[in-house]
Amino acid sequence: MARIGVLALQGDFREHIHTLRALGAVAHPVRLPRELDGVDGLIIPGGESTVMGKLMVEYGLDQPVRDLIAVGTPTWGTCAGLILLSRATDNALAGQPLLAALDVRTRRNAFGPQRASFEADLPVPALGDPPFHAVFIRGPAVLSVGADVEVLARLENLRHTSESNESTGQGTIVAVRQGHLLGTAFHPEVTGDPRFHEYFLGMVRGARAEQQM
Amino acid sequence: MEQQTGTLRVKRTFPEMLKGGVIMDVVNAEQARIAEESGASAVMALERVPADIRRDGGVARMSDPELIIQIKEAVTIPVMAKCRIGHFVEAEILQALGVDCIDESEVLTPADEAFHVNKHTFDVPFVCGARDLGEALRRIGEGAAMIRSKGEAGTGNIVEAVRHLRTITDGIRKLTIVPEEELMTEAKNLGAPYELVREVRALKRLPVVLFCAGGVATPADAALVMRLGSDGVFVGSGIFKSADPLRRAKAIVKATTHFEDPAILAEVSRGLGEPMRGIELGAIPERELMAARGW
Numbered sequence A: 001m002a003r004i005g006v007l008a009l010q011g012d013f014r015e016h017i018h019t020l021r022a023l024g025a026v027a028h029p030v031r032l033p034r035e036l037d038g039v040d041g042l043i044i045p046g047g048e049s050t051v052m053g054k055l056m057v058e059y060g061l062d063q064p065v066r067d068l069i070a071v072g073t074p075t076w077g078t079c080a081g082l083i084l085l086s087r088a089t090d091n092a093l094a095g096q097p098l099l100a101a102l103d104v105r106t107r108r109n110a111f112g113p114q115r116a117s118f119e120a121d122l123p124v125p126a127l128g129d130p131p132f133h134a135v136f137i138r139g140p141a142v143l144s145v146g147a148d149v150e151v152l153a154r155l156e157n158l159r160h161t162s163e164s165n166e167s168t169g170q171g172t173i174v175a176v177r178q179g180h181l182l183g184t185a186f187h188p189e190v191t192g193d194p195r196f197h198e199y200f201l202g203m204v205r206g207a208r209a210e211q212q213m
Numbered sequence B: 001m002e003q004q005t006g007t008l009r010v011k012r013t014f015p016e017m018l019k020g021g022v023i024m025d026v027v028n029a030e031q032a033r034i035a036e037e038s039g040a041s042a043v044m045a046l047e048r049v050p051a052d053i054r055r056d057g058g059v060a061r062m063s064d065p066e067l068i069i070q071i072k073e074a075v076t077i078p079v080m081a082k083c084r085i086g087h088f089v090e091a092e093i094l095q096a097l098g099v100d101c102i103d104e105s106e107v108l109t110p111a112d113e114a115f116h117v118n119k120h121t122f123d124v125p126f127v128c129g130a131r132d133l134g135e136a137l138r139r140i141g142e143g144a145a146m147i148r149s150k151g152e153a154g155t156g157n158i159v160e161a162v163r164h165l166r167t168i169t170d171g172i173r174k175l176t177i178v179p180e181e182e183l184m185t186e187a188k189n190l191g192a193p194y195e196l197v198r199e200v201r202a203l204k205r206l207p208v209v210l211f212c213a214g215g216v217a218t219p220a221d222a223a224l225v226m227r228l229g230s231d232g233v234f235v236g237s238g239i240f241k242s243a244d245p246l247r248r249a250k251a252i253v254k255a256t257t258h259f260e261d262p263a264i265l266a267e268v269s270r271g272l273g274e275p276m277r278g279i280e281l282g283a284i285p286e287r288e289l290m291a292a293r294g295w
Helices: A013-022 A049-058 A062-070 A080-085 A163-168 A195-212 B008-016 B029-038 B050-056 B065-074 B088-096 B133-141 B159-177 B180-190 B194-203 B219-227 B245-257 B262-269
Strands: A003-007 A026-030 A041-044 A075-078 A086-089 A102-107 A118-122 A132-136 A141-145 A150-155 A172-178 A181-184 B022-026 B042-045 B079-084 B101-105 B126-130 B146-149 B209-212 B233-235
Touching: A003 A013, A013 A026, A013 A041, A013 A195, A041 A062, A041 A080, A041 A195, A049 A062, A049 A080, A049 B245, A062 A075, A075 A080, A080 A086, A080 A102, A080 A181, A102 A172, A102 A181, A118 A150, A118 B008, A132 B008, A141 A172, A181 A195, B008 B146, B008 B209, B022 B029, B022 B245, B029 B042, B029 B065, B029 B245, B042 B065, B065 B079, B079 B088, B088 B101, B126 B133, B133 B146, B133 B159, B133 B180, B133 B194, B146 B159, B159 B180, B159 B194, B159 B209, B159 B219, B180 B194, B209 B233, B219 B233, B219 B245, B219 B262, B233 B245, B245 B262
Parallel strands: A003 A026, A003 A041, A041 A075, A075 A181, A086 A102, B022 B042, B022 B233, B042 B079, B079 B101, B101 B126, B126 B146, B146 B209
Antiparallel strands: A102 A141, A118 A132, A150 A172, A172 A181
């Protein structure tokens, strides 16, 4: 059975843990480096990226997480977690981006204040039908992606948040995958639809099978 | 692809992202920057911190919009601001300013002694104070997307916060064990909407995030209320009325994350300098108690 660590420094880590356990995975909160021992996958939840970043550094979690990612441990960031995973953030505070693993450039709080936060039915071809009901809370947007990054979902029309997207007219990128890394600008942990968590557990199973070969 | 803003779900999900964090009262941009640097999950803009309101008296109102704009420009974390109970025009102004959440707060002088703001008509989420489950459910019924136990603001005394938090969680626990046929009577006794009473029973918690406020002055206070079931912590006067605000703020942030780890709590509590002085509750005349404002 897959063992998933969920970074639990701040944010909605409990919802991730509940969803994972409902799917039969073993999930536990991670606040200190020793709690990363033996994890098959890691989730960085929604919350405030500045707070999580500071506490990761303060308690020595940043390097162990980078090491886990470097050896191919599947890692998924939702919202704030996506920002922390990004290679670059165009409005980062000092010390960010922290993990610089996922080859994307993101913009924090790309849609405006909470008043502009929204929910929408998002087509995600990798998950099939129906569309995934996505909740964006002061969410980031992916402005550009590297060659190895697969775009899993885009917001069609409305609110273009980046020059690059405006020029292509394809809509804002809000879900990406690069090998063992997954990033979503929204919160699959709050809607009760487990398909993204199933997708991530599939990535974890794939990585474990590869290791055993 | 329709994008819906200001829905109940969007409003209730915003506070979910603040959980496990500390929301700090600030009166200007400089304090807001210190709060962000310390690891605050959000800042709360108000005219004066509760301890000063208590000391100076007079009417406490919404902050000057100029200060709120300066605070918004100073930080990247969410900015909340307080309006007076029932003052829906102050709330509309705060929404127009683009604050991320409005606190309809008993810390300010109430504008209406009978009615709270109808929070359903706003796109921005509201947090409201409560002393017990009935009060919490009345506010949720009016559209509050987040509840904080009231405590007694500006005292640096945790005793009321503990009383209110325990009263709310005891109320929830009781609803989970009474037989189904008693629920309407429970709703009547709580003065709470029946449908919300049923929902709390099914969920075994409030349908919104529950934070604790009013009297948190030390890292140990923050950890205590987390242990008692709070989802996060508001700190008002406790930070900027202490000797070393940045250091104390950082310690309270760490204590809120590591609230179950006494070794870490001991470490972060060392040598923080003087906490705010604090007030014994018995020393406050009854008519000056803030928690009794609102119903």
